[in-house]
Amino acid sequence: MSDPVAELYAAVEAASGAVREGGETGSSRPTLERPPKPEFGDYSTNAAMLLAPTLDQKPRDVAERLAVELTERLGEGLERVEVAGPGFLNLFLSDQWYRRASAELLAAGEEIGRRAAEETGRVLVEFVSANPTGPLTAAGGRHAAYGDSVVRLLEFAGRGVEREYYVNDAGGQMARFAASIGARMKGEQPPEDGYEGEYVIELAGKLEAEGLAPDDLDALERRGATLMLDEVRGTLERYGVEFDSWFSERSLHDAGKLDAVLDDLREAGHIYESDGATWLRTTSFGDDKDRVLLRAGGEPTYYLSDIAYHRDKLERGFERLIDVWGADHHGHVGRMKAAMQALGRDPEVLELVIMQFVHVIDPDGRSQMSKRKGEFVTLDELLGDIGTDATRFFMLQRSHDTTVDLDLELARRISNDNPVYYVQYAHARIASILRKAGEEKVEGALAADPTAVSEPVQQAEKELLKRLCELPGEARDAAERRAPHCMCTYAMATAADFHAFYRDCQVVGAGGEGVEGSRLALCTLAKRAIVRTLGLLGISAPESM
RNA sequence: GCCCCCGUAGCUCAGCUGGACAGAGCGCCGGUUUUCUAAACCGGAUGUCGCAGGUUCGAGUCCUGCCGGGGGCGCCA
Known part of the structure; x- marks a missing residue:
């Protein structure tokens, strides 16, 4: 064991158990924390205050008894213990305790900080998964840093983890992307709802040089996606994020996985037809309205792909699925959970982390990044300005549910202050x-x-x-x-x-x-x-x- | 209208499953270098923890209702 604090905690729990004498277990476990002031010792615990109600005794009296138990258990590691405030126990540790702690940490060697695995089972973390319709933005950098770090943390905790990037290389966004490239090749403005970014012009030039025709939208879509994906891969590599798999949405279609999952859902009785479309009755599972799987024209929705995709993940043997989604997708959480239930799965195995936005600060104020409108700071720019380490720290410093403001000028300046x-x-x-x-x-x-x-x-x-x-x-x-x-x-x-x-x-x-x-x-x-x-x-x- | 996230020092944010007078970084003021890297260290100033109730021995933390900011409510993704 190379965890002196865990040992201390074990002693507190043992002492608690002894004082409780088999009585009722309190609902919450005692704390062991670093107190705010040095006068309160090296560590303190609220164990006595938690026990007092179940023992029907005064907290400070319970604390006195706990103190005796703790003194016995910790021996010479404990210099003294004091009862303070409403019933806190303040532990003052001896030099001997510190030397022993040092010895234990040393024994762990390079594995310092690692604890025995508490959970096993393979985990799949899916993150970034940006459409291959443009370069990665700063927001992608936040997702990438977050997902990668979560994987590292889980690995360190002893779990088998894999990183996956879901490539949305099918569907309406891709069609719009192809149409935008085609328009640029003809020197026209991209269509409404198209991609207005400058990089599309550059891409159009490249595809033209390769001999592609502006009207061959299918070819533009495939080739454009490939080139964009290559760029994304390169950026992520520079960023130090390595995915175990790049999962193509198109491959699901090609393998007939959409039809298969549709058949199964139909057989389970969760599907009906209405207005010419095919619906999943997600309201049976707590969603606020039913959702379309096949449009009136017979085209599958993104939702259907996603259901097939998530079932595929489970079929690959992962016991826990973690998806990192942007805040603009949070409306999908309910229906995705509903889909899991419709598939007869426990919705708990699917964990959806909603990542708040990265806002760009410009002189006019805040603006949200939009890939379609071509308004964004790319991750490459950030890496060029402040580098991988500073970018990662900047992105990871904030909790995932806090919006991050990114002022490029400040980011450059901040470099040395990071x-x-x-x-x-x-x-x-x-x-x-x-x-x-x-x-x-x-x-x-x-x-x-x-x-x-x-x-x-x-x-x-x-x-x-x-x-x-x-x-x-x-x-x-x-x-x-x-x-x-x-x-x-x-x-x-x-x-x-x-x-x-x-x-x-x-x-x-x-x-x-x-x-x-x-x-x-x-x-x-x-x-x-x-x-x-x-x-x-x-x-x-x-x-x- | 319904749902999600946020509202803590001038700014950007921590604060774990509720605990002892509310923290960090940046910024501001002042100081430290014959000693292992001054990208450091020390001292100083600033808070009705959005507002109002409630639960509790104890609430920044949990519950309810408001207010403010952001986002979502597509047969787009």
């Missing part, structure tokens, strides 16, 4: 210290037994060590909540704790028996933690800056 450099700088500083100490010294420090040191542990060392101990819990929470932004916050806090440690504690040449060694070990731990944290965000950790 918090990612703060974190990377901490890493580079550590690397510099370790270089100065030399390999031999560092290896010796890592091989030594931290618990053998008797010099006092400085406050800054304790703070840093506590932060490092949080990594397993943070990474697990971030994975479970599909919330990479938590890792950004953690990275900042870890870097800040390191910088404070750097200020207060000399490492190389530090006096005191074993002090230099234990600090080199601490530096190594911090370095590993930062590498891990940034790695989960898909961001590099440079050895020097």
Whole structure:
């Protein structure tokens, strides 16, 4: 076990159990948290306040009894425990606890922060999935960074995960795209609802040079999509996002999957005809109205493709499907869940993450990105201006349900102010210290037994060590909540704790028996933690800056 | 009209399944370099956590109703 905090928590739960004496279990589990003030100790728990009602005793009295139990269980790891406020238990940990924690973190090696897998089962994360009708926009960059990081978090949590890009290479949008290319080839404006972006003109020129005819819309559609998709692939590669599969919507049509799923739904009695169209009775499953699967003209809707697609995912053996969708698709959530039920599946296995927009700030104010209108900042532009690391951090810092404002001017300016450099700088500083100490010294420090040191542990060392101990819990929470932004916050806090440690504690040449060694070990731990944290965000950790 | 997201310091946002006087970054003011990277550190200022009720020993966090901003309600995707 390389998780000292989990051990502390286990002790709190055990003490709780002992005091409860088999009585009723409270509805919520006790907390173990870093209290807001140093006077409140290293960790505190609300266990007594949770137990008090079920025991019908005063919280502070329960706390006193818990304190006795905890003292017994934690032994010399505990310096003292205090009952405070309405019934909090404040734990003050001994230097010995910190040395032991250090030893445990060291034992984890490069796997620092990893916990034993709690869930298994393969997961498919589908994200970006932008139409191949134009370049990736900044919004695509947000989706890509998010989806990729969620996959990294899940992998780290021990799950088998794959990344998939669904290519909408069929349907009405593609037809409009082809028509727009054709129009540009003839020197005309794109049709209404067409794609007005400049890149279409460029694309038209390219296709013309290849000898395609402006009226051969089918060829324009296929070739145009291929070229756009190649561009998207290139951008994602530069961005460090690698998909395991690119799933073509067209391939579903070609394989007859739409007809197959339609037949099955019909057989299950969920389908009816009306106004010449074919409908799925989604209202049976909580949707507010029924949805069309086949238009009056017999053309399948995107919805039908999507049902066939999701069934295909399940047939490929994934036990959990995570789709990252833009906010403009949130209206589809209900019907997609309904479709899962219509297929006789548990709608819970399908998880839909709705990503809020990226707004572009221009001098006139905010404008939403529109690929059709050609108003957007491309991901390539961002990568050119501020690079992959800064872009990723910027995109991941905010929770997925918060709108991100992107001011390109600011983004360029922000480059050096981007918090990612703060974190990377901490890493580079550590690397510099370790270089100065030399390999031999560092290896010796890592091989030594931290618990053998008797010099006092400085406050800054304790703070840093506590932060490092949080990594397993943070990474697990971030994975479970599909919330990479938590890792950004953690990275900042870890870097800040390191910088404070750097200020207060000399490492190389530090006096005191074993002090230099234990600090080199601490530096190594911090370095590993930062590498891990940034790695989960898909961001590099440079050895020097 | 119905549904989703947001409303926390001048700005951009954290705040985990409710917990102890509300945090970070940026910006602003002042300070720190014979010592391992000053892309750093230290100090200072600023908040009716949109409003009103409710649940609770305790609410920024949960419930209800409003107000404000964004988005969605297609036989487009």
